[in-house]
Amino acid sequence: MAQGRLLRTMTRRSTGRVVCGDRVTVRESFPGEAVVERILPRRNVLERTNYRGQAKPLAANLDLLFVVIAPAPIPDLHLLDAYLVLASHLAVKPVIVLNKVDTLTDTHPLHADLALYRELGYGMISVSAKQAVGLDAVGETLDGGTAILLGQSGVGKSSLVNRLIPDIDARTQALSATSGQGRHTTTETTLYHVPPTGALIDSPGIRILRLGHLPASEIQRGFPEVAEHAQGCDYRDCRHDREPACAVRAALESGQIAASRLVSFHRLLAGSAQAPGG
Ligand SMILES: Nc1nc2c(ncn2[C@@H]2O[C@H](COP(=O)(O)OP(=O)(O)OP(=O)(O)O)[C@@H](O)[C@H]2O)c(=O)[nH]1
Numbered sequence: 001m002a003q004g005r006l007l008r009t010m011t012r013r014s015t016g017r018v019v020c021g022d023r024v025t026v027r028e029s030f031p032g033e034a035v036v037e038r039i040l041p042r043r044n045v046l047e048r049t050n051y052r053g054q055a056k057p058l059a060a061n062l063d064l065l066f067v068v069i070a071p072a073p074i075p076d077l078h079l080l081d082a083y084l085v086l087a088s089h090l091a092v093k094p095v096i097v098l099n100k101v102d103t104l105t106d107t108h109p110l111h112a113d114l115a116l117y118r119e120l121g122y123g124m125i126s127v128s129a130k131q132a133v134g135l136d137a138v139g140e141t142l143d144g145g146t147a148i149l150l151g152q153s154g155v156g157k158s159s160l161v162n163r164l165i166p167d168i169d170a171r172t173q174a175l176s177a178t179s180g181q182g183r184h185t186t187t188e189t190t191l192y193h194v195p196p197t198g199a200l201i202d203s204p205g206i207r208i209l210r211l212g213h214l215p216a217s218e219i220q221r222g223f224p225e226v227a228e229h230a231q232g233c234d235y236r237d238c239r240h241d242r243e244p245a246c247a248v249r250a251a252l253e254s255g256q257i258a259a260s261r262l263v264s265f266h267r268l269l270a271g272s273a274q275a276p277g278g
């Protein structure tokens, strides 16, 4: 797309699998048709673990992770924590996009939850795809970069895409990279261009996250408040469970770490292989 043209491409098996966000070099064989010669080195790659535990690339060269939440469906904060761990692992900045603010009442429990994440330093944008509120802020945050939309089913990811890419042509010209060989698949990842240089990736394939392939040290890095207090634990590989002289549990008891976050941490740790120090 360097020249702003859309080409139908073929990729040799030996070239590897091209995913959304990849930069490639191509050789045009016929007008409008090209062969992918090379996938350029990826700055980062988001992988999905399949049911066999194998990591498969899904999207590459991301600048931002937009984690979409909403008052309804009931927010799954454990999933939010998992997405934040993923962002930390990829070294990609996460931004929490609170959608459906048109339905957010003053007394909604989500206010307290969001205060916690704000305190932890995560960026937040309030939007309503329905009422077209806050869309400029999303565009400004994207700032010409590439973001992937993550979030539970029903939080309004597709609605946001439709609002941010109102040009029907841009939507129908979206670049799709299938996760399998075939074109007709339900786990299709789609990259939408956001003029002039931005891009939004929507991927049904990563709405369910398995972080089992991450070492415990990576999971801990994704909980900055746990990582910070862990420096004071007696054991370098402390799991902050029943170990003596655990500074993380002390921080929990003194209210410096939220119980919900430590529960999330332990749940993610239970699915991973190594200890934090390892
Ligand atoms: N009130 C309100 N409803 C919204 C808003 N954005 C989306 N919705 C509604 O929420 C429902 C789900 O929206 P979708 O865009 O399909 O959600 P999604 O996240 O793409 O869902 P999946 O494709 O299942 O992952 C639809 O009924 C939308 O009309 C909003 O800002 N306010």
Ligand SMILES: [Zn+2]
Pocket (backbone or CB within 6 Å): 230, 233, 234, 238, 239, 240, 241, 243, 245, 246, 247, 248, 249
């Ligand atoms: Zn500890």
